[in-house]
Amino acid sequence: MTTIAIIPESDDRTAKYRAICGQKQAIGFTPGQALDNIEQQLNDAGIVRDSAIAIILHRTQSDRFFPSQQHKKLQDLMARFHETSATGNALSDGDRQELDRLAELELEAAIQRSQSLLQQIQSDTRDLSRSPNSTKINSDRPGEIDLKFQLVLGRSHIPH
The missing domain is CATH 3.30.2390 (TTHA1013/TTHA0281-like)
Structure with a gap:
């Protein structure tokens, strides 16, 4: 893929x-x-x-999975990370740990967001398959839709 x-x-x-x-x-x-x-x-x-x-x-806004306070802090730390990297400096250990923690939380939010989307797609698919005008798609079972969903998560690595 x-x-x-x-x-x-x-x-x-x-x-x-x-x-x-x-x-x-x-x-x-x-x-x-x-x-x-x-x-x-x-x-x-x-x-x-x-x-x-x-x-x-890549989402650039907060949502129910990654609240605005965390989003704002992550943006601020990323901006400082880029500024310090451009000048050959590094973030403080505390800022680095906070950036790593927020990156992990953002990854978890992406997973939760994807799971929520999958549940919505499965629900919509069940509703569609119950419809009298539904179309059978790639399925050997009448009235059912074979839905394949593969979650692919990209994770950018911030050098230490």
Whole structure:
């Protein structure tokens, strides 16, 4: 399975998105444009990819799984991490531990968010399969839909 991560970025003038697949990267003004650009790079390079693609869009807002207080603190620490790295310095041990803790909490939130999405999809699928006008999709059992959902989590590593 090919995995493409799409990460929002911004500079002083514009917001943009970076799509990453292995060593390849592409930028676009929208997530879709970044995705199109990375797919074009992969095609131009003759890189054979299987037909299944997992797209991970990094969330930049808080939600019920990762509250705004934690989100704000993570953003602040990440900004300080980038600032100190650019000058050849490092975060304090306390800030580094807090950043690691928040990164773990964000990963757990992503897992919970994905589990919630899976439950919603399964519920919607059951509702659809009960509908008298439902279509049988990839199933040997009449009236049922064979739903396959694979969770792919990307985790960026912050160097120590």
